[in-house]
Amino acid sequence: MKGTNLGELEELIMLTVALLYDEAYGVAVMKEIKNRCNRSITISTVHAALARLQSKGYVDSRYGEATSERGGRRKHLFRVTKAGQKVLEQVKEQRNAIWSEIPSVAFHT
Numbered sequence: 890m891k892g893t894n895l896g897e898l899e900e901l902i903m904l905t906v907a908l909l910y911d912e913a914y915g916v917a918v919m920k921e922i923k924n925r926c927n928r929s930i931t932i933s934t935v936h937a938a939l940a941r942l943q944s945k946g947y948v949d950s951r952y953g954e955a956t957s958e959r960g961g962r963r964k965h966l967f968r969v970t971k972a973g974q975k976v977l978e979q980v981k982e983q984r985n986a987i988w989s990e991i992p993s994v995a996f997h998t
Contacts, residue, residue, distance in 0.1 A: 902938045903977055907969045914964040947973030
């Protein structure tokens with residue numbers, strides 16, 4: 890399907906948003922990717938990817954309550970939509986199908 894392919898970073902960010910569920914905001918996503926993947930990305934990169942994903946309908950967002958730890962600022966929280974879940978499942982199926990077809994000798998040369 891045209892337009893449903895995800896870049897590797899978009900996929901990683903969407904998976905992280907799903908993982909963090911109700912605590913998925915820019916800084917938390919950035920830190921989780923660093924902790925799990927040892928990959929440093931900037932907060933502006935995370936925000937840009939989240940904006941792209943939201944424009945595609947793969948994530949939606951809302952604002953949480955203001956907190957004193959953030960100087961009264963509210964967190965911009967994200968969740969994966971049904972369309973986002975569907976595209977992630979398609980990516981997983983595509984990758985698994987390819988992996989299952991790789992001959993066992995392919996990695997033993």
